[in-house]
Structures are given as structure tokens and as C-alpha cells.
Amino acid sequence: xxxxxxxxxxxxxxxxxxxxxxxxHFEDIKKREIALIRKPIINxxxxxxxxxxKITKAELVTGEVVISGDYFKNFVASLKNLFGGRLTTxxxxxxxxxxxxxxxxxxxxRGANFIINTRIEAIMINDTYSKESVPQCAIIAYGTAITYE
Numbered sequence: 272x273x274x275x276x277x278x279x280x281x282x283x284x285x286x287x288x289x290x291x292x293x294x295x296h297f298e299d300i301k302k303r304e305i306a307l308i309r310k311p312i313i314n315x316x317x318x319x320x321x322x323x324x325k326i327t328k329a330e331l332v333t334g335e336v337v338i339s340g341d342y343f344k345n346f347v348a349s350l351k352n353l354f355g356g357r358l359t360t361x362x363x364x365x366x367x368x369x370x371x372x373x374x375x376x377x378x379x380x381r382g383a384n385f386i387i388n389t390r391i392e393a394i395m396i397n398d399t400y401s402k403e404s405v406p407q408c409a410i411i412a413y414g415t416a417i418t419y420e
Contacts (some may be wrong), residue, residue: 272376282342282343282346285341285342285343285397285407286341286343288369289339289340289341289343289344291364292341293367293371296367296371297367300364300367300370300371300374303374303399304370304374305392305416306392307374307377307378310377310381310383311377311380311381311383311384311385311416312384312385312386312387312390312416313373313377313385313386313388313389314386314387314389317354318375319340319389319397323331324419324420325420326417326418326419327418327419327420328416328417328418329415329416329417329418330415330416331414331415331416332376332379332380332383332386332413332414332416333375333376333396333411333412333413334371334372334373334374334375334376334379334411334412334413334416335372335375335381335409335410335411335412335413336368336371336375336409337368337396337407337408337409337410338364338371338407338408338410339364339405339407339408340360340361340364340405340407341391341405341408342405344360344361344364344405345405345406346407347377348361348362348406355363356373361406364406364408365393365410368393368408368410369410370394371389371410372391372410372411372412373389373391374414375400375410376389376412376413376414380414380416382418383416383417383418384417384418385417386414386416386417386418387411387414387415387417388414388415389413389414390412390413391410391411391412392410392411393410393411394408394409395407395408396408398407
């Protein structure tokens with residue numbers, strides 16, 4: 272009985288702590304996205320920049336992030352895994368990581384007019400089904416920062 276109580280206490284602590292941290296991170300991401308709304312513009316494919324202007328600088332810019340879930344998300348995902356379906360608890364981790372990686376890339380490209388050929392890659396770092404660990408995801412966003420005269 273005391274083991275069950277301890278498990279519930281730990282799950283409660285991780286739920287509230289994880290929710291608080293995630294909420295604060297989303298608020299920070301939103302503020303930084305608003306600050307970078309016009310600079311630099313990201314291009315994921317087709318040519319949208321002015322090809323008649325002289326390029327003065329072109330450089331690779333990257334944004335990397337390693338983001339982790341908490342034990343509560345891992346616990347809920349293992350329960351959902353029994354029945355199948357979407358693991359929405361992990362989707363917020365990927366969303367936060369993707370947005371953070373793009374923001375870091377854009378912050379490194381300040382002064383550039385465009386970031387062209389942007390790519391995003393993600394990889395799981397550890398075993399998500401292990402009882403001892405929580406899921407960790409490494410995400411990298413990279414592209415070419417273009418600066419005109």
C-alpha cells in the first residue's frame with residue numbers, strides 16, 4: 272500500500288512540475304517567435320527571394336535542442352501503448368523541440384534577410400519503453416542564411 276501511495280505522490284509531483292515547466296517554455300517560445308516575426312524569413316522549398324540583388328553573405332545556420340519528457344508523460348504513454356492510438360503526450364515534446372530549434376536557428380541568423388532550404392531533423396536519443404528513463408529527443412534545424420547588400 273505504501274508503494275502505491277509513493278507512486279501516486281511521485282506521479283503527482285512530476286505531473287505538476289512537468290506541466291509548469293512546459294507551460295513556461297511555451298510562453299517563452301511564443302514571446303521569442305513574436306520578436307522574430309519579420310526577421311529573418313524562413314524558406315522551406317521554392318525560390319521566394321529576390322534573385323536580382325547581390326548576395327553579400329551566405330552561411331550555414333543551425334539550431335539544436337535536446338528535449339525530454341517527464342515520468343508522468345512516460346507513464347501515460349505506457350498506458351496508452353496498451354490500447355494503441357496517438358501518443359499526444361509526446362507530441363507536445365516534439366512541438367516544443369521543433370519550435371525551439373527553429374528559434375535558435377533564426378536567432379543565429381539575425382541580420383540575414385532569408386534562411387533558405389531550411390530542414391528539420393529529429394532523433395530519439397534513448398529507449399522510450401525503458402522503465403528507468405524518460406523519452407529524450409534531439410532536434411536540429413538548419414538552413415542557409417542569405418544577406419543582401
